[in-house]
Amino acid sequence: MSDLYKLGLHEAAKRIRSGKLKPSVYLASLLARIDGSEETIQAWQWLDRERAIALANSADPAATPWKAAHPLHGIPLGVKDNFLTSGIPTEMGCKAYEGYIPDESADLVIRLEDAGALMLGKTVSTEAAFMVPAKTRNPWNPEHTPGGSSSGSAAAVAAGFVPAAIGTQTNGSVIRPAAFCGVVGYKPSQGMLSARGVIPFSPSLDQPGVFARSVADAALLASCLTPRRSTIAPDATMLRSPPRLAAVRSPVWHLAQAEQRAQFDTDVARLRKAGAKIDIIEIPGAFDGAHKIHRTITLYEAARVSRKVRSHFRDTFSDYLNVALDEGEAISDVDYRDAIKIRAQLQHSLATFLDRGYSAIITPPAQGEAPATLDNTGDPGFCTIWTLMGTPAITIPTGKGPNGMPLGLQLVGAAEEENYLLATAAWCEKRSPFRGLVRSFCKPASH
Numbered sequence: 001m002s003d004l005y006k007l008g009l010h011e012a013a014k015r016i017r018s019g020k021l022k023p024s025v026y027l028a029s030l031l032a033r034i035d036g037s038e039e040t041i042q043a044w045q046w047l048d049r050e051r052a053i054a055l056a057n058s059a060d061p062a063a064t065p066w067k068a069a070h071p072l073h074g075i076p077l078g079v080k081d082n083f084l085t086s087g088i089p090t091e092m093g094c095k096a097y098e099g100y101i102p103d104e105s106a107d108l109v110i111r112l113e114d115a116g117a118l119m120l121g122k123t124v125s126t127e128a129a130f131m132v133p134a135k136t137r138n139p140w141n142p143e144h145t146p147g148g149s150s151s152g153s154a155a156a157v158a159a160g161f162v163p164a165a166i167g168t169q170t171n172g173s174v175i176r177p178a179a180f181c182g183v184v185g186y187k188p189s190q191g192m193l194s195a196r197g198v199i200p201f202s203p204s205l206d207q208p209g210v211f212a213r214s215v216a217d218a219a220l221l222a223s224c225l226t227p228r229r230s231t232i233a234p235d236a237t238m239l240r241s242p243p244r245l246a247a248v249r250s251p252v253w254h255l256a257q258a259e260q261r262a263q264f265d266t267d268v269a270r271l272r273k274a275g276a277k278i279d280i281i282e283i284p285g286a287f288d289g290a291h292k293i294h295r296t297i298t299l300y301e302a303a304r305v306s307r308k309v310r311s312h313f314r315d316t317f318s319d320y321l322n323v324a325l326d327e328g329e330a331i332s333d334v335d336y337r338d339a340i341k342i343r344a345q346l347q348h349s350l351a352t353f354l355d356r357g358y359s360a361i362i363t364p365p366a367q368g369e370a371p372a373t374l375d376n377t378g379d380p381g382f383c384t385i386w387t388l389m390g391t392p393a394i395t396i397p398t399g400k401g402p403n404g405m406p407l408g409l410q411l412v413g414a415a416e417e418e419n420y421l422l423a424t425a426a427w428c429e430k431r432s433p434f435r436g437l438v439r440s441f442c443k444p445a446s447h
Contacts, residue, residue, distance in 0.1 A: 004029035005160040006437055009075065009217035010235075012163055016074045019061055023074030023118070027056040030076055030120070033160045040142050042135040043156040045081040046089050047121030052076060055118045070116030071224055071234065078156045078165030078211075081122040082129050083109050084197040092199045093125040093134050093149075096313035106197025108166055108208055108225050115224040120162055123152030126377060128306070129168060129201050132318045133377050138181060140405050144370040147177030148377030150211070154181040157211040160437055164212040164221045168195075170202050170298060171387055172366070172380025174209035175395045175410055180370035180378065182397040182406030182436040184429075186210050186218040188232065189416045190390030193225050202301040204340075205294070205387060213437060215396065215426045222418075232418045238426035242275030243359035245411075245424075249280070250363055251288050252381040257368030259401035264364050267398050267409045267432075271362075274431045278362070286349055287385055293346070294388045296331055296339040303328030343388055347415075350389050354414045359424045361412040365395040369405035386412045394425045397434040406436065 004026050007015070015021035031049060038044060059074040079085065082092045083106040091097040105113075112119065124136045126148040136151040138144040139159040146155045150167025154177035157165050167174050169187045178185025187209035195206050210225070212218040219236035226232055247268055256264070272278055303325045314322060354361070364382050371378050386393045392415070395408045411428065413421030 005033040008213050009163040009220055013075055023056040023059040027076055037159055041137055041139055041155050041159050043123055043152040045122045045124045052120050073116030076118045076120035076162055078123040078153050078162045079119050080150050080153050080167040081125045082199045085109055093127040095316035096309050107194035111225050123156050123165055125149055127318055127321055130321055132320050138370050144372050145377050147180040149173040150177050153211050154178050157183045164217055166210055168198055169207050169209050169387055170205045172383030175365045175383045175393055176380050178211055179365035179395045179408035184212050184215055184218045184396055186394040188222055188418055189392045200305050202298040205298055215429050219422045236422040236426045239423045243424045244277040244357055246358045246361045247278050247280045248283050248361045248363045250283055255367050256364055260364050260368040263399045263407040270431055284349055290385045290388055293339045293342050294384050299324055299328030300331040300336040347389050360421055363410050365408045365410035369401035369403050391415050392418055392421045396429045397436050398432045399434055
């Protein structure tokens with residue numbers, strides 16, 4: 001029973017609902033995995049073993065059979081530490097929030113609990129869910145970054161600490177760490193999942209997302225987080241016929257490393273061989289300035305959201321974050337309003353582009369393998385446009401690079417076409433040779 005940590009979300013939930021697996025037994029396997037590896041991976045910001053064990057014991061379907069009908073009954077999950085959690089610390093990777101214990105929980109935390117899930121713990125966030133790395137390391141190699149800002153959620157799922165977790169994305173904070181850690185990361189359309197109760201960074205761009213080890217598992221978790229569970233189908237039934245895809249080389253294509261370009265070419269060839277129709281297309285030139293528009297909106301909003309906190313705790317923020325927020329303070333109201341208008345124009349342009357009959361856009365999720373550093377979390381540029389557009393995006397692992405680190409493929413769909421994107425991703429996932437749960441860990445080198 002010690003290998004129960006390998007179970008995916010669907011399978012674990014099925015076994016618990018059927019009575020073949022007790023939540024307490026499943027939790028014991030996860031805790032054993034954590035005990036053996038957390039010292040190296042450091043995915044958790046807060047974890048209370050006794051609380052988790054008590055919750056798992058109380059979730060025994062034999063004791064409360066009516067609860068077993070809940071889709072995530074008895075499943076331990078990770079929650080990024082920028083989601084408010086009632087009675088439990090929420091620190092957002094910031095010294096200014098150290099010891100902060102909110103009185104109420106975020107909407108998504110409440111929905112997880114309503115679906116029967118057990119919040120195992122709070123996963124590490126980079127500082128203010130921005131770019132400065134925290135303590136978490138990549139499970140595939142602890143000398144490499146796990147990405148950010150949802151560092152702990154991605155690493156916890158990749159390491160087998162939990163079958164799934166939730167995070168947020170303001171630029172590339174779900175897709176990039178998922179790609180770096182070799183798991184599935186899914187960011188639904190903006191507004192599909194409630195951001196109420198997420199400590200904001202850039203309110204018009206902050207978008208919750210999920211991590212899992214398969215497209216179907218990501219769909220199951222996301223379906224439980226929507227106001228109406230029928231909005232996203234919980235099983236991500238794949239397309240019956242091959243999709244038509246647009247292979248897009250975005251304005252940051254020149255930043256893609258050799259291994260990522262080679263993997264992208266391999267993915268395109270593999271999908272074509274399986275029957276997919278793929279056009280290699282340059283995105284319209286209007287998107288050349290999209291990264292600047294994203295930065296303008298992000299930093300303008302972040303500076304104003306953090307203004308009150310910084311007036312008291314500026315010295316507790318890193319120099320990097322303070323410089324970025326100072327840049328945001330210098331952005332004028334006029335420039336911000338212009339950026340909002342341009343974003344709306346780009347959203348219309350992208351919708352028109354996708355109306356040409358494409359099931360999805362495919363593009364790299366990152367520059368390449370997770371960088372061999374703990375000093376930064378990697379460049380989010382391959383995610384920026386899609387976050388700015390608010391469209392659904394998902395990354396699936398498809399291979400490994402020369403350093404043995406995961407590489408992935410990002411799929412982007414039309415706004416609010418969640419199920420079609422998930423079905424397309426499931427079709428592509430079936431053609432991927434990647435088999436991913438990290439089996440063992442090496443200790444980080446001493447410096």
